[in-house]
Amino acid sequence: MEKKHFTFDELMQLETRFRASLINSLGGFKSVALIGTKSASGQTNLAIFNSFVHIGANPPYIGFISRPDSVDRHTLENLQTTGYYTINHLNESIYKAGHQTSARFRREQSEFDETGLTAEYRSDFWAPFVAESNVQLGVKFIHDVPLEINGTLLVIGKIEHIYFPPGSLSADGYLDLEKLGTVAGSGLDSYHTTQRLDRLTYAKPGVELQSVAIDYLE
Amino acid sequence: MEKKHFTFDELMQLETRFRASLINSLGGFKSVALIGTKSASGQTNLAIFNSFVHIGANPPYIGFISRPDSVDRHTLENLQTTGYYTINHLNESIYKAGHQTSARFRREQSEFDETGLTAEYRSDFWAPFVAESNVQLGVKFIHDVPLEINGTLLVIGKIEHIYFPPGSLSADGYLDLEKLGTVAGSGLDSYHTTQRLDRLTYAKPGVELQSVAIDYLE
Numbered sequence: 543m544e545k546k547h548f549t550f551d552e553l554m555q556l557e558t559r560f561r562a563s564l565i566n567s568l569g570g571f572k573s574v575a576l577i578g579t580k581s582a583s584g585q586t587n588l589a590i591f592n593s594f595v596h597i598g599a600n601p602p603y604i605g606f607i608s609r610p611d612s613v614d615r616h617t618l619e620n621l622q623t624t625g626y627y628t629i630n631h632l633n634e635s636i637y638k639a640g641h642q643t644s645a646r647f648r649r650e651q652s653e654f655d656e657t658g659l660t661a662e663y664r665s666d667f668w669a670p671f672v673a674e675s676n677v678q679l680g681v682k683f684i685h686d687v688p689l690e691i692n693g694t695l696l697v698i699g700k701i702e703h704i705y706f707p708p709g710s711l712s713a714d715g716y717l718d719l720e721k722l723g724t725v726a727g728s729g730l731d732s733y734h735t736t737q738r739l740d741r742l743t744y745a746k747p748g749v750e751l752q753s754v755a756i757d758y759l760e
Numbered sequence: 761m762e763k764k765h766f767t768f769d770e771l772m773q774l775e776t777r778f779r780a781s782l783i784n785s786l787g788g789f790k791s792v793a794l795i796g797t798k799s800a801s802g803q804t805n806l807a808i809f810n811s812f813v814h815i816g817a818n819p820p821y822i823g824f825i826s827r828p829d830s831v832d833r834h835t836l837e838n839l840q841t842t843g844y845y846t847i848n849h850l851n852e853s854i855y856k857a858g859h860q861t862s863a864r865f866r867r868e869q870s871e872f873d874e875t876g877l878t879a880e881y882r883s884d885f886w887a888p889f890v891a892e893s894n895v896q897l898g899v900k901f902i903h904d905v906p907l908e909i910n911g912t913l914l915v916i917g918k919i920e921h922i923y924f925p926p927g928s929l930s931a932d933g934y935l936d937l938e939k940l941g942t943v944a945g946s947g948l949d950s951y952h953t954t955q956r957l958d959r960l961t962y963a964k965p966g967v968e969l970q971s972v973a974i975d976y977l978e
Contacts, residue, residue, distance in 0.1 A: 545896070545923040547883070553820055553919065556933070563933030565817035568897055568922060570849055571937060571944035571954060572814075573788030595813040595825055596790075598910040599783035602771055607813055607823075631788055637957060638969055645963035656965065665765070678763070679786055687905060691916055692816040698909055701771065704786060705763040715774070715781030716947045719789060726789035726944045726954055729934045731961070731972060734954035736789060739855060739943065741950045745863035747874070751856055754949060 566592075567729040574727035576640050577606075578628040578661070578670045579620035586661055586670050587616045588643050588653035592727045594629070602701040604629065604681065607694050616649060618697070621683045626668040627699065630675035633723035637733045639674075665703055676722040678705040713757040716741065784810075785947040792945035794858050795824075796846040796879070796888045797838035804879055804888050805834045806871035808861050810945045812847070820919040822847065822899065825912050834867060836915070839901045844886040845917065848893035851941035855951045857892075883921055894940040896923040931975040934959065 553561060573594040579587045597603035608618050621627040632640045639657040647656055654661045654670070661670035664680070671678045680703030687696040710718050719736075726734045741754035771779060791812040797805045815821035826836050839845040850858045857875040865874055872879045872888070879888035882898070889896045898921030905914040928936050937954075944952045959972035 543891070543894075543925060546926055546929065548922045549883075550820070550918065550920045553922070554818075558818065560933035561820070562817040564922075564929070564935055565820045565919065566814055567933075567935035567937060568820075568847075568895065568919065569812045569814050569822055570791030570793055570895075570942055571789055572791055572812075575788055593813050594787045594790075595811050595823075596784055596787050597825060597907065597912060599780040600772075600776065601910075602768070602779070602783045602786075603909060604787055605813075605825075607815060629786075634957060638960065641960045642963050642969060645965045645967075647965050651965075665767075673761075676761075677786065677788075684909060687907065687914070689815065689905065689914075689916070691821060691902060692819075694815060696905070696907075696914060698907070700768065701783065701786065702768045704766045704771070704782075707761060708764055711764065711782070715778035715785075716950065717782055717785035719785060719946045720952060724788055725957065726952075728937045728954075729959075732934065732959045733957045734938060734944075735957060736944055736946075736952035736954050739852060739951045739953060741947075742856065742859045743949070745860050747863045747865050747869075749863075751860060 563730055571726040571728050571734065574632050574640070574725065574733065576630040576632065576643060576672050576675065577617050578630060578672060579617050580624065580669050581620045582623050585650065586652045586654055587620055588659060588672065589617045590640050590643050597698055603698055604701055605696050605698045608697050609694050624668055625683050627681050627683065628669045628671045629679040629681055630672035631677040631724040633676055633725060634735060636674045637725050664705065667703060676707055677719070677724060679703065708760055709758050711759050713759055716756060718756060781948055789944040789946050789952065792850050792943065792951065794848040794850065794861060794890050794893065795835050796848060796890060797835050798842065798887050799838050800841050803868065804870045804872055805838055806861050806877060806890065807835045808858050815916060821916055822919060823914050823916045826915050827912055842886055843901050845899050845901065846887045846889045847897040847899055848890035849895035849942040851894055851943060852953060854892045855943050882923065885921060894925055895937070895942060897921065926978055927976050929977050931977055934974060936974060
């Protein structure tokens with residue numbers, strides 16, 4: 543297929559925002575979710591991130607990339623200081639409010655108040671969840687890994703609590719994010735609902751793939 | 761909202777595959793793409809990954825998480841040895857072939873041959889691209905960061921080449937992955953097309969968000 547081509551040198555010559563938008567598109571669709579924190583003095587904070595990555599299931603770890611100098615600095619400071627944060631999936635009803643959390647609010651402003659999202663406390667967990675979110679994780683900060691290549695941090699946390707609506711978990715452990723309305727992100731500013739093509743069986747050499755049914759638990 | 765709740769201890773008591781499926785769902789929708797490599801002796805390899813993460817745009821870096829002991833060991837070995845790999849987006853026509861690359865083929869088998877995908881060479885780049893993929897990245901291996909918490913590796917690469925079809929890049933740098941048919945993944949085995957809700961303007965305190973138009977370049 544005839545394609546457009548950019549080399550590294552051409553990418554480096556692009557205008558900064560153009561390059562940021564393009565490079566952020568190249569990884570494909572990605573998670574966008576809200577990280578909720580509360581400072582030691584009780585000030586809540588909420589910030590959108592799009593750089594989550596699965597680290598492990600046994601035990602359950604999740605990571606995200608944070609810039610030390612970005613608008614999310616209150617998030618990083620709060621979770622490093624208090625040890626806890628929440629990760630809350632976006633859905634169609636709250637993706638605009640979620641995007642608005644990326645505005646540079648002052649430290650004494652809570653993004654919950656500013657965007658109309660509701661702080662919810664569960665299980666005596668320190669950090670606030672987002673009440674309007676269908677999938678909520680309570681995460682304990684483990685450590686951050688500085689990436690010397692550009693000064694970003696890989697923040698690693700242990701999943702201590704998960705919450706999701708009844709009727710969305712399949713008997714084989716698959717959580718139906720599409721049924722729950724979780725949205726996907728692309729680039730820096732684009733939000734998408736999804737339509738499932740299929741679930742596929744565990745791949746084996748020489749064996750044709752089959753569809754996997756979803757058998758919802760109550 | 762009434763929700764189901766699992767604590768860390770309850771998650772740890774789940775059957776291994778059930779837990780893997782559930783925990784892999786919790787991060788939200790994610791990139792799924794094919795990594796193409798070629799060994800020093802010329803043997804090609806292709807493997808599906810779902811753990812990509814944006815590391816930076818200036819300069820352009822992309823990361824992914826690899827288990828040292830998993831089916832992707834040929835990928836890791838090849839890119840560490842030769843220094844190069846490709847990342848190729850999945851679309852609706854090739855997601856099943858892409859999933860099939862996760863089968864445990866022998867070292868002397870190429871997943872290109874076994875799944876019917878076509879190795880394509882561009883710009884004298886060492887590693888093979890996937891001809892059927894609309895968005896192709898040529899990546900230079902920089903280094904891997906061992907994550908002591910569970911022995912996985914964060915593999916970091918520099919984006920040296922990008923290829924995509926004409927008419928899909930907007931004048932502001934946004935690449936329209938939805939138009940290109942890039943699919944999103946969820947859990948361990950689920951593939952999804954997308955429908956854009958909106959692109960939203962850069963958020964500022966007290967300013968209402970607007971839609972951002974897409975102005976395709978030729």
